[in-house]
Amino acid sequence: MLMMGLFVLMLITYILVIYNKPYAAITVGIIMLILSAIMFYHHIDAPLHIEL
Amino acid sequence: MSKSAARFPKGTQFRYEFLLLVETIMIFVIVGVFAGSFHEEFFRQEAPCPLCYLQRLSFISVAVGAMMNLRISIKIQHFAFSVLSAIFGQVVSTRQILLHICPGEPKFGIPILGLNLYTWAYIIFACIIFAQIIMLFIYIPEVSHIPHKKMRWWETLATVLVLLVILGNIVSLFIECGMGLCEDNFWPKFFQFHS
Numbered sequence: 001m002l003m004m005g006l007f008v009l010m011l012i013t014y015i016l017v018i019y020n021k022p023y024a025a026i027t028v029g030i031i032m033l034i035l036s037a038i039m040f041y042h043h044i045d046a047p048l049h050i051e052l
Numbered sequence: 053m054s055k056s057a058a059r060f061p062k063g064t065q066f067r068y069e070f071l072l073l074v075e076t077i078m079i080f081v082i083v084g085v086f087a088g089s090f091h092e093e094f095f096r097q098e099a100p101c102p103l104c105y106l107q108r109l110s111f112i113s114v115a116v117g118a119m120m121n122l123r124i125s126i127k128i129q130h131f132a133f134s135v136l137s138a139i140f141g142q143v144v145s146t147r148q149i150l151l152h153i154c155p156g157e158p159k160f161g162i163p164i165l166g167l168n169l170y171t172w173a174y175i176i177f178a179c180i181i182f183a184q185i186i187m188l189f190i191y192i193p194e195v196s197h198i199p200h201k202k203m204r205w206w207e208t209l210a211t212v213l214v215l216l217v218i219l220g221n222i223v224s225l226f227i228e229c230g231m232g233l234c235e236d237n238f239w240p241k242f243f244q245f246h247s
Contacts, residue, residue, distance in 0.1 A: 003102065003105050003225055003229065004222065004225055004226070004229070006109055007109065007218065007221055007222050007225060008222070010109060010112050010113065010116070010218055011218050011219075011222070013113075013116055014116055014119070014214065014215060014218055017116060017119055017120050017123050017124065018123065018211070020123070020124060022120060022124045022127070022129075022130075025116075025120065026120075026129060026130075026133055029113060029116065029117075029133055029137075030133070030136075032109075032113070033113065033136060033137060033140055036106055036109055036110075036140065037140065039102075039106065040103075040106055040140075040143070040144055040147070
């Protein structure tokens with residue numbers, strides 16, 4: 001679900017580029033990257049949580 | 053003054069055309085990478101993991117950054133977006149390489165030309181960053197003032213292929229995970245622990 005949300009955000013970024021909205025596209029794209037980074041952080045953090 | 057010369061300030065036409073060409077080639081390379089990964093997924097039954105999806109997302113993000121240059125105009129922010137995405141993708145692939153780096157540790161997926169897909173992803177992200185840096189050397193601010201009129205057919209084709217790649221990934225993700233959590237070693241444990 002979370003991953004699907006990221007891909008849907010990517011699709012929204014694509015649509016914004018097609019409709020010539022550069023600032024909105026970059027904003028959505030960066031939000032998507034931040035969410036991906038949070039997801040990735042949880043991935044690298046997971047063994048620590050399990051050990052705790 | 054000719055129409056073309058009026059459109060392009062002095063000394064910018066070559067740079068402009070070159071940057072557009074390299075961005076288009078980059079999109080085609082990324083689409084080729086996806087063709088390979090879809091082949092692995094559907095014909096060799098190699099289901100992607102969450103880290104693989106994050107790498108795929110970074111590849112698409114790089115392609116969308118390149119597409120901004122093709123579709124809107126050549127701006128330094130668009131290069132920045134592509135470089136940021138490529139760096140993120142490289143971090144994710146480094147993590148996956150390190151997960152399987154120990155001798156005797158099982159590798160994820162079937163190697164292609166002696167390297168695993170995540171190692172290839174790392175190399176391709178490095179090449180993308182290198183190419184973007186070269187393009188930033190060629191870029192001059194005057195280029196960003198040139199209005200991009202009409203896309204050529206190969207640029208339009210690249211744009212359509214990026215859309216197909218995004219939709220293909222959404223379908224692949226839906227097949228693998230549905231609307232729920234992706235089955236992997238990590239996610240069920242993580243949510244079990246936090247519930």
